[in-house]
Amino acid sequence: MSLNPIMRAIEHTDEQMLKVLIDYCIKCAKTHHPAYLTPVEQCLAQLLKNYPEIAANVFSSISYIPARNHEYVASHAICKPQDSLGGYKRAVFILRSQLPTIIPSSFFKNTTGDLQLGSEPRFPIKRNVQPPYNQRSGNLYVSPFQFSPIEPLIEDSEKTRLNPFSKRFHKDRRRSVITFIIKRDFFDNMAIAVILRFKWYTFGFKYWLRRFSLMLMFFILMMIITAKQISVSSVKKGEDPTSDEIAARYLPGWRPVFIVTIALGLMLCAYEIPPMFRSPITYFRTPLKWIDLAAYLSSVVGCFLFLKTAPGTIRDDTGIDGGPSQIWIMAFSILFLYLNM
Known part of the structure; x- marks a missing residue:
């Protein structure tokens, strides 16, 4: 008969007692x-087989338990977040750095750091745990655990780290543990799937939905504006447009729609600023980034030029007012937006 109380609860199929014992172990692990x-770890195989839902909850609950002793990490290095994970050529787990946030937060946001090796007296770095190759050449798994027992003078809350004003006076004191991974099969397991699912439903989905909604609204408004321009600019064959038809081509009642479209386009452009300044060479080396910029900028420029036009503008080539001539810019913006989507 096992001396492990959790194993005893599994053997007696006492699910209620099993949940109580596991919750107790997790709570004590976080606070003490x-x-x-250890009792939970010894029974993981039985939990996965007999109580998969409880095992999934265990993985979700222990994903952020502080690691107060470096011996609890097998192959690791204690690091300080400095620059950006974009410096790693083959980083395989960069969930935080891929999550969009709204400006100004994302402009000043430090993602889960381009990590620089550091050491502390209480947490000495294990020797001979990482291969002698360049740190930037390997695959990583980044665990953003804040395990320092010393509380900082300024609370390291997410709001504090993302605030553009406190960012200038507040240095991020978090420490992270990175584990070097040889094969990507490591991520094809239940533990990682549960952690990713937990992060997605906790904060990842709302960030994605926010940016997708902005993009969808921007695309719809550009389609409506372009379709409206084409409809008011078309004339019957063999007939000259009247003065009222020419005035209607300037869409006088649609000016607020153009302003909203410009605002949405500038917000989408602002999303591109952090990765552009974080790693300009990597950013402009990607062809898709050029398409993104072309889609947003061409739309914003086209709407801005349209707002500058007004009835009574005489063209140099014809000597008459034929209406605004920014339709070709809008056509290219629709093309780039289609490629972007």
Whole structure:
């Protein structure tokens, strides 16, 4: 008979007692010491087989338990977040750096860091745990655990780290543990799937939905504006447009729609600023980034030029007012937006 109380609960199929014991171990691990997870760790195989839902909840709950002792990480290095994970050529787990946020937060946001090796007296770095190759050449798994027992003078909250004003006076004191991974099969397991699902439903989905909604609204408005321009600019064959038809081509009642479209386009352009300044060479080396910029900028420029026109503008080539001539810019913007979507 096992001396592990969790194993005893599994053997007696006492699900209620099993949940109580696991919750107790997780709570004590977070408040006292990770060693309280030892009974749970010894029964993971049985939990996955007999109680997969409880096992999934266990993985979700322990994903952010502080690691107060470096011996609980097998192959690791204690690091400080400095620049950006974009510096790594083959980083395989960069979920945080791929999540869009709204300006101005994302403009000043430090993602899960281009990590620089550091050391502290309480957490000495293990020797001979990483290969001698360049740190930037390997695949990584980044665990953003804040495990320092010393509380900083300024709270390291997400709001503090993303605030553009406090960012100038507040240095990020978080520490992270990185584990070097040889094969990507490591991520094809239940633990990683549960963590990703937890992050997605906790904060990832709302960031994605926010940017997707902006993009969808921008695309719809550009389609409507272009279709309206084409409809008011078309004339019957063999007939000259009247003065009222020419005045209607300037869409006088549609000016607020153009202003909203310009605002949405500038917001989408602002999303491109952080990765552009973080790693300009990598950013402009990607052809898709050029398409994104062309889609947003051509639309914004076309709408802005349209707002500058007014009835009574005489063309140099014809000597008459034929209406605005920015339709070709809008046509290219629709093409780039289609490629962008």
